[in-house]
Amino acid sequence: MTSSFLLIRLLNRLHPLLCRLKVHPEQLCHILTLKLTLEERKTTVNESMGGKPGMLKGMKANLLMQAFIGLLMGLVMLQPADLFYPAMIIMSMNVVMMVMYMVTDFSQVLLDTRDTAVIMTRPVDPRTMNAARIIHVIYYMTAMFAALNLAPLAMGVYRHGFRMIPAFLLVWLFLPLLVIFVTTLLYGFLIRQFTGEKLKDVLNVFQVFFSIMTVVGYQLAIRIFSLVDLHITFSLKWWTYLLPPAWYAGLFKVVVEGDPDPAYRLLMVLGMVLPVVLGYWLIRRLLPRYEYYLTKLQVEDGLRVPADSLPRRVQEGLFRWLSKDPVELAFMRFSAANMRRDRKLKLMMYPNHALGMFFPLLMLLPYLRRFDSLAVSLRELRGGLGYLSLYLMLLFLATNFSFLQFSECAPASFIYDTFPAKNRLVIFRAALKAYGVIYMLPALLIMGAVYTGLMGPAILPGLGVILLAAFALLGLRGIILQPFLPFSLEVREAGNRDIGETILFSMVVGGMSGLHFLLVKNRPLWALAACILWLVVIKVAFAHILSHGELTPQKE
């Protein structure tokens, strides 16, 4: 059988080996062909929203993107530092990228319950099904690793010589396996412990948590040069042995430089032995029960919505205060419930939200390095204007709002059509207000508290201005850009942010922070004036939303 998929052609040559493993080779290829075809046909959000179709799709587009990121990553290799550092950084970024894909895209592969209904009811051995599942993931991961590390390899060879090639090949063999096995085991553990809706919630929390960890870790990793002094030689601490990227960085030291230090050898052995041990455990213990565990995802056991807690009552009070009429209040409650419980939406929103909160702090890093000791740097920050970096968070908060047009239950948005609303823009405005209360307000309060702690109470008037500026920005979001019906589009992939929107809002936010920097500074009277200005903007903008523009037509 010939196939256009490289993987299938490769597997066709491995029939005897597969038979030895008690895997049905032909069925394996049929299942994988199906999976790869589905992969190829995935539509991107951009396309489904009428963007330019064609170009590169699915995996190919993804790999190209990876190669590009690799190019940036590779620059690390050129740094004149102990090889351990660049190797460690590149390995960390590899781990981050792979974990990201495992918990977002590939959770769908690992947790696909359609397989049980369609494939497992046919004469297919569970071993074959599981083999297909794992091979699919390994294939994707190794391809991704190759694309990502092409540039670092080239630059590594240029800087450190040809022994880079065997080092990368070894890592290629072991690192993707490690990531895959660890994530699969974690999923396995979770689906063993929980059932039904509770299980879905736990998995969602797990995915959100990992996505946040990885995006934040990624930002930290690319800035690590400004944090550590690369010219000192690396000294291993006990906890270094706990960091997977360090294992492979050790491998680089041994293979490329032939470093005789036994510590590096130990790291290298860890990196090579653990994937094998985990893999063995996975195949022996988890996979035979995997199908059964998956059926637990479909158990309908009912999950109670928790009764009113204090934050819920605060929210209700704010909603009542902010809503203009009962209809709007109803839609605000509706939006709030969706924002909190729509799992796919949360998986899109939370990492972006966390990134928005984290970025301003990242901007402070250069300040912290300006003086020799951290204590002096922190003292220098007090009473200054460093908190203006919070405007960056506002940019994220305002643009993240657009994610609310997606939902995992998008077809349910037919209720908007059956609802006797005179002006459907009320629905949009209610979503905007609910978003302000549920997402923006807590983020602003938390970051405000953090900054007050760092920089002292002198910045409080300035923080007040930023708080109101945030809501003014939200109001402007409502009248500048096209309104949409919330929760009415299918979630397809990790959402692409609209570049035009981001550029536009960068300018608006830039203007706002410029105003703050030039006129307001930390002067209370000026701050009061700015607050009044933003209050007027909020008032006018929110009143205008209802008479503004046309809703984006709903698409199937």
Added chain:
Amino acid sequence: MTPVIEMKGLRMRYGSEGPYVLNGIDLSVTPGSIIGYIGPNGAGKSTTVKIMLGMVQDYEGDVLIFGENIRENPVAYKRRIGYVPEAAVLYDSLSGFEYLRFIGDLYDMEADDITAKGEQLFELFGIGDALHHRISSYSKGMKQKLMIIASLIHNPDILFFDEPISGLDANSVMIFKALMQQLARQGKTIFYSSHIMEVVEKISHRIVVLHQGQVVADGSFEMLQEKNHEGTLQEVFNQLTGFHSHEAIAASFAQVVTGNTAAAGTVPEGGMLK
């Protein structure tokens, strides 16, 4: 005649502490018959079917299909069974043909054979034009037809149908009912599970009623009628599951709808759940 399906002391619960959803089911099915498998929501119908299909493994007791214990031989028997699940679970971005092709491949069918059968069956069901369209563009009825075709394409000996006619138009339903009689005459066994009593009453050679994880009645429609002194299967079903208050509940319901909430007091204790 040797039974094609045999269940012995089948018990099942999700998790090691939960309540039993199946509470000791013994059943033996001979070839060439249509079994109407009915019961209220949560009675354990889907669980039984899932066990027979090998989708659930953690059961107690034994299930023999074609005389083989499916715990020991979990794959081979699937070559000779077909299944239409309750929900239309499909890989939406494939075309109908690609889907059939994939299913056929899993049964090791010849490519030409799949193509010929797929084309003809699609044509017979009146959806020949849609064979090469993506499934995501199918209506609910078309998806259901595709599921039915996919369950039959490999000429199986046992068929498990779970609400197979949902979404089908009246004409297609007639075709399907007649088709089941033809298949039974060919010696195939059909396990038909549904909530539509009128259909079950008409098509079944034998009716099995499940209630709270146990078989509470088993026999031909005439036998059930006689035993329970009732006219229709609907009434037999009500009696077997101990449900008599539908009129009272409906009356209260209608009252509450019009705003007369005081009428809720007349709801029989426990509402539907007796």
